[in-house]
Amino acid sequence: MNAPASHSMPSAAASPLDMRGRPLRDLRLSVIEACNFRCPYCMPADRVPDDYGFDSATRLSFDEIETLVRGFAQLGMHKLRLTGGEPLLRKNLPTLIQRLARIPGLDDIALTTNGSLLAAQARALREAGLGRITVSLDAVDPARYRDMTGGRGEIGHVLAGLEAARAAGFESIKINCVVERGINDDQVLPLVSHFRGTGHVVRFIEFMDVGTCNEWSRDRVVPSAELRDRIAARWPLRALEANYRGEVASRYAFEDGQGEVGFVSSVSAPFCGDCHRARVSADGRLYTCLFAGEGHDLRPALAGGVDALRERVSSVWTRRRDRYSEMRDAAGASRKHVEMFLIGG
Numbered sequence: 111m112n113a114p115a116s117h118s119m120p121s122a123a124a125s126p127l128d129m130r131g132r133p134l135r136d137l138r139l140s141v142i143e144a145c146n147f148r149c150p151y152c153m154p155a156d157r158v159p160d161d162y163g164f165d166s167a168t169r170l171s172f173d174e175i176e177t178l179v180r181g182f183a184q185l186g187m188h189k190l191r192l193t194g195g196e197p198l199l200r201k202n203l204p205t206l207i208q209r210l211a212r213i214p215g216l217d218d219i220a221l222t223t224n225g226s227l228l229a230a231q232a233r234a235l236r237e238a239g240l241g242r243i244t245v246s247l248d249a250v251d252p253a254r255y256r257d258m259t260g261g262r263g264e265i266g267h268v269l270a271g272l273e274a275a276r277a278a279g280f281e282s283i284k285i286n287c288v289v290e291r292g293i294n295d296d297q298v299l300p301l302v303s304h305f306r307g308t309g310h311v312v313r314f315i316e317f318m319d320v321g322t323c324n325e326w327s328r329d330r331v332v333p334s335a336e337l338r339d340r341i342a343a344r345w346p347l348r349a350l351e352a353n354y355r356g357e358v359a360s361r362y363a364f365e366d367g368q369g370e371v372g373f374v375s376s377v378s379a380p381f382c383g384d385c386h387r388a389r390v391s392a393d394g395r396l397y398t399c400l401f402a403g404e405g406h407d408l409r410p411a412l413a414g415g416v417d418a419l420r421e422r423v424s425s426v427w428t429r430r431r432d433r434y435s436e437m438r439d440a441a442g443a444s445r446k447h448v449e450m451f452l453i454g455g
């Protein structure tokens with residue numbers, strides 16, 4: 111999706127660099143804190159009440175989100191991903207997307223969803239200007255899938271959502287699977303087998319120590335190299351070049367031409383040096399790292415309009431030094447992390 115020709119594009123020179131020389135290229139924006147699932151690695155049901163996040167008192171309005179995205183775009187952000195909680199629970203999301211799609215400088219709007227509500231919304235999302243969809247799916251076996259969603263998900267709904275998305279014209283649909291040893295690592299080969307040759311790209315994500323409530327331990331992380339070897343033993347693989355600098359997934363093609371598979375290895379091979387990503391929670395807090403403890407409240411600046419917002423973000427970004435993933439094991443690394451469901455992955 112391209113900006114209309116009548117808008118002037120923000121210059122790349124306007125983009126601030128952080129203390130490690132990294133520009134701001136990418137924004138992950140949560141549009142809602144609530145979720146209809148309770149995946150144990152993200153929002154365990156015994157820690158997060160069912161009605162969590164449905165109170166919209168502090169949630170940014172569509173006007174505020176549009177101001178925010180305009181400000182970020184003027185700083186050089188050109189890739190936007192909407193997330194949550196579950197973003198498809200946000201009412202009138204296609205209307206928001208339509209407004210964002212007109213913002214100059216934005217050349218990619220994507221969505222990460224659990225897919226449960228996608229079948230009914232795929233066409234409206236596409237028509238509004240959404241460019242790409244990522245669907246999270248941690249198992250193909252229906253009972254295992256249900257367990258992975260905290261007893262809330264029906265795999266049939268997600269598969270119907272994928273079909274509807276394809277029919278609506280989404281071409282490069284990614285399927286994200288978080289792998290936990292002893293929990294769902296037996297689902298890796300079935301997932302590959304199910305999606306090979308369909309055009310969808312499955313990406314396996316190492317279980318991360320985000321948040322405070324998922325009882326993360328290193329023993330439950332399956333390093334990507336191990337998964338890659340398991341898959342390659344069955345379907346030989348060939349490494350592919352990254353699509354662009356800073357791409358977080360390493361990509362492999364099936365030698366037999368049946369598509370590709372990806373791995374996101376933020377535990378075994380951290381990629382902080384190339385991290386150009388900011389995250390904003392649904393209540394307007396800016397996090398400069400997935401593992402940050404504290405966010406920066408953007409709401410006062412937002413009230414002052416695009417210029418004030420841009421200045422505030424720039425002042426935070428130019429002071430950014432984070433590289434938590436690379437320091438995970440170092441003494442003194444922060445142990446207080448924002449919850450994943452607040453910043454959306």
Ligand SMILES: C[S@@+](CC[C@H](N)C(=O)[O-])C[C@H]1O[C@@H](n2cnc3c(N)ncnc32)[C@H](O)[C@@H]1O
Nearest residue numbers: 152194195196222223224246317318450454455
């Ligand atoms: C927080 S969810 C929000 C969007 C939507 N509800 C979904 O599940 O796609 C975004 C992504 O974060 C991933 N995620 C959540 N907790 C994680 C963890 N501890 N380690 C790795 N990925 C995680 C999810 O699997 C999902 O793909």
Ligand code: SF4
Nearest residue numbers: 145147149152153224
């Ligand atoms: S991973 Fe997504 S679907 Fe699962 S609990 Fe977290 S926000 Fe909800």
